[in-house]
Amino acid sequence: GDSVTQMEGPVTLSEEAFLTINCTYTATGYPSLFWYVQYPGEGLQLLLKATKADDKGSNKGFEATYRKETTSFHLEKGSVQVSDSAVYFCALRGNTNAGKSTFGDGTTLTVKP
């Protein structure tokens, strides 16, 4: 079945550092890929998405590129801020599995001033 593997956290960075959170997936067919962000005590928010190979999703300075050859969708940001501290979830959604999404376990990011 479908699966998503994220790099284990927690990740701690200083403000203005470069961020990479790795995400790889296993799926049949050609799924869409997503990153969600969850701030403490809140629900998840869709951060960005890509629906086909080589697409780049971007939002709020975050980027991720759909790499079919390496089955990856790594999240990057050039300069993190304290306000980026949150839990980040990688997910896929395909046309199998009854259209349900498969989520990774989440990666906790803490940014220190």
Add this chain to the structure above:
Amino acid sequence: DGGITQSPKYLFRKEGQNVTLSCEQNLNHDAMYWYRQDPGQGLRLIYYSQIVNDFQKGDIAEGYSVSREKKESFPLTVTSAQKNPTAFYLCASSMGTEAYGYTFGSGTRLTVV
């Protein structure tokens, strides 16, 4: 503004009691989902519904029940059969096709007292 509303934000349950968590959306989404999130953990799917008057069990449906009588509403009942119900519950909705991500509510934190 369109969105998905969960209520209440905090809920306390006594041993042996059934409680119902509300989830309402005005996004005209076909599909709705219930997830459970334990501290420091990822998301686990409880139930999902792709159309009115139909729903399917997720990975951890035991001790829970749902209904989908209206497109906008997908309430979750935590029954007394659920032995460890203390958790953060998230409702989500989406269009039916894989290109769309999920919209999440802000969650209900359930505590057994």
